[in-house]
Amino acid sequence: MTVQTTSQIATKIARRVAELPPSGIRRFFELVLATEGVVSLGVGEPDFQTPWTIREQAIYELEKGKTTYTSNYGLRELRVELASWLARRYGLSYDPDTEIVITVGGSEAIDIALRALLDPGDEVLVVEPCYVSYAPTVILAGGTPRYVPTFQEEGFRLNFDRLREAVTDRTKALVVNYPNNPTGATLRQPDLEKLIRFATEYDLLVLSDEIYAELTYEGHHVSLAALPVAKERTLLISGFSKAFAMTGWRLGYLCGPAELIAAMVKIHQYTILCAPTISQYAALEALRSCDEDVAAMREEYRRRRDFIVKAFNELGLPTLTPDGAFYAFANIKATGLTSEEFCTELLRSQKVAIVPGTAFGPSGEGFVRASYAASFERLELAVEGLSRFLGK
Amino acid sequence: MKFKLMELLRQNARLTNEQLAARLGITAEEVAQLLSELEASRAIYGYKALINPDAAGEEIVEAIVEVHVSPTRGEGFDGIARRIYRFPEVRSLYLMSGGSDFLLFMEAKSLKEIAKFITEKLATMDGVKETQTHFLLKKYKQDGVPLDGEESLERLPVTP
Ligand SMILES: Cc1ncc(COP(=O)(O)O)c(C=O)c1O
Numbered sequence: 173m174t175v176q177t178t179s180q181i182a183t184k185i186a187r188r189v190a191e192l193p194p195s196g197i198r199r200f201f202e203l204v205l206a207t208e209g210v211v212s213l214g215v216g217e218p219d220f221q222t223p224w225t226i227r228e229q230a231i232y233e234l235e236k237g238k239t240t241y242t243s244n245y246g247l248r249e250l251r252v253e254l255a256s257w258l259a260r261r262y263g264l265s266y267d268p269d270t271e272i273v274i275t276v277g278g279s280e281a282i283d284i285a286l287r288a289l290l291d292p293g294d295e296v297l298v299v300e301p302c303y304v305s306y307a308p309t310v311i312l313a314g315g316t317p318r319y320v321p322t323f324q325e326e327g328f329r330l331n332f333d334r335l336r337e338a339v340t341d342r343t344k345a346l347v348v349n350y351p352n353n354p355t356g357a358t359l360r361q362p363d364l365e366k367l368i369r370f371a372t373e374y375d376l377l378v379l380s381d382e383i384y385a386e387l388t389y390e391g392h393h394v395s396l397a398a399l400p401v402a403k404e405r406t407l408l409i410s411g412f413s414k415a416f417a418m419t420g421w422r423l424g425y426l427c428g429p430a431e432l433i434a435a436m437v438k439i440h441q442y443t444i445l446c447a448p449t450i451s452q453y454a455a456l457e458a459l460r461s462c463d464e465d466v467a468a469m470r471e472e473y474r475r476r477r478d479f480i481v482k483a484f485n486e487l488g489l490p491t492l493t494p495d496g497a498f499y500a501f502a503n504i505k506a507t508g509l510t511s512e513e514f515c516t517e518l519l520r521s522q523k524v525a526i527v528p529g530t531a532f533g534p535s536g537e538g539f540v541r542a543s544y545a546a547s548f549e550r551l552e553l554a555v556e557g558l559s560r561f562l563g564k
Numbered sequence: 565m566k567f568k569l570m571e572l573l574r575q576n577a578r579l580t581n582e583q584l585a586a587r588l589g590i591t592a593e594e595v596a597q598l599l600s601e602l603e604a605s606r607a608i609y610g611y612k613a614l615i616n617p618d619a620a621g622e623e624i625v626e627a628i629v630e631v632h633v634s635p636t637r638g639e640g641f642d643g644i645a646r647r648i649y650r651f652p653e654v655r656s657l658y659l660m661s662g663g664s665d666f667l668l669f670m671e672a673k674s675l676k677e678i679a680k681f682i683t684e685k686l687a688t689m690d691g692v693k694e695t696q697t698h699f700l701l702k703k704y705k706q707d708g709v710p711l712d713g714e715e716s717l718e719r720l721p722v723t724p
Contacts, residue, residue, distance in 0.1 A: 204721045
């Protein structure tokens with residue numbers, strides 16, 4: 173038997189994993205954990221409990237002994253319900269038997285989609301600032317992410333000239349996320365039409381992460397795949413975490429053309445087998461009877477959004493009114509501090525936690541993300557702390 | 565806006581006009597104006613604390629009484645309702661569909677006091693045909709609030 177030192181053991185780690193940069197949020201996370209009595213607006217999940225009717229249904233199903241595997245694609249009953257919910261909410265039409273797979277959160281949906289698509293060297297356009305997992309997941313799938321920035325002056329919307337510049341002959345797909353984490357931006361129909369024309373022109377697939385669709389405050393969310401000709405090149409990624417306050421249930425879904433979904437289910441069947449059965453029953457109840465709960469949460473987020481955006485702007489931190497999700501992305505450039513300095517100092521001096529924009533990509537520098545999935549009292553405390561910090 | 569204001573106060577009547585204004589996106593003066601309108605129309609007819617005397621070690625007895633009455637010509641149920649609810653012991657009185665006519669909520673320091681009110685005042689009143697008294701044994705939830713405390717949500721302090 174050989175005794176290995178830690179560093180020798182570390183050499184066993186696959187290069188692409190070893191070289192993967194640690195999550196930008198990680199360092200700051202440790203700092204927050206080490207600080208007592210923090211008022212945190214750093215949380216990317218709802219501050220509501222899962223509606224009781226969902227939890228009660230799950231308890232009932234457990235009592236009935238629903239403890240076995242489901243089909244690899246997911247409980248058929250759930251897929252049928254989801255197809256009709258997607259039709260009702262967004263005018264989408266997906267075949268529950270071949271075009272939908274139930275996954276372990278939107279997270280797994282992103283992973284199996286990319287792994288099924290990418291060969292070594294394939295490139296994926298990742299529009300940033302964005303959710304932290306896209307680029308690392310592309311890398312883990314053997315591909316190369318190409319960041320395409322968006323800017324506050326442009327409302328963090330897509331700029332097609334910049335997208336065109338980033339396309340190469342290895343570009344296979346594009347990841348977009350609207351409503352966006354961290355900017356709160358949404359896309360209007362004309363932008364979506366341009367997006368599909370762009371994707372068609374370069375023959376790209378679009379991974380559309382619409383996990384915050386139900387949390388749209390201005391107008392109704394338009395789903396990319398609902399546009400004519402869009403469905404055949406769109407992979408819809410979504411889940412139950414945000415809309416139904418079900419983060420811990422780990423349930424999401426992936427919808428798309430049948431051949432692609434079949435390929436993705438191949439990975440899913442060998443690595444996951446099926447999404448948690450009890451969560452699937454819970455999700456069924458969520459789709460059937462929680463429209464009003466979702467609407468009530470949305471209204472509460474909207475009220476908080478209006479408060480925090482106004483407060484940031486009054487404090488001299490220019491912030492666009494987010495049309496969706498539950499984040500305000502504030503411009504802190506006037507302070508002369510970097511995002512990380514700003515957040516670290518704010519945490520040290522006022523015990524208020526918000527997340528440096530750089531966690532979400534290079535063009536997040538000069539910005540901070542504050543989640544308004546927090547009680548009004550907390551938002552008020554955070555704004556008071558921020559105000560003292562800025563000497564206002 | 566009025567309805568939203570009422571809903572906020574219903575959740576927490578101690579919010580200041582400034583806090584209410586921040587939540588509604590209007591000015592504190594506008595809140596004051598709305599409040600005086602709501603109070604004038606009795607859409608808001610009072611501000612009271614939700615209390616649980618039990619938790620403070622104070623014993624009170626509560627009863628719910630089903631009351632069957634004979635309505636009178638001209639006044640229907642209203643006349644007799646008024647005669648009943650004017651007793652300060654009566655906290656709430658509702659006209660019901662179904663089994664009984666009125667549902668009466670009352671509280672007192674002791675069982676004896678409640679019995680005294682019912683046997684001497686209520687049951688003997690003209691037009692009251694029958695009463696059925698239910699004593700409250702335990703309260704689980706009142707005014708939308710579970711009395712053993714709300715459940716807490718334990719989230720990590722920072723997540724992407
Ligand atoms: C944009 C976005 N996509 C996907 C996810 C993953 O969510 P889940 O795996 O819980 O469905 C998140 C979570 O924060 C997110 O913000």
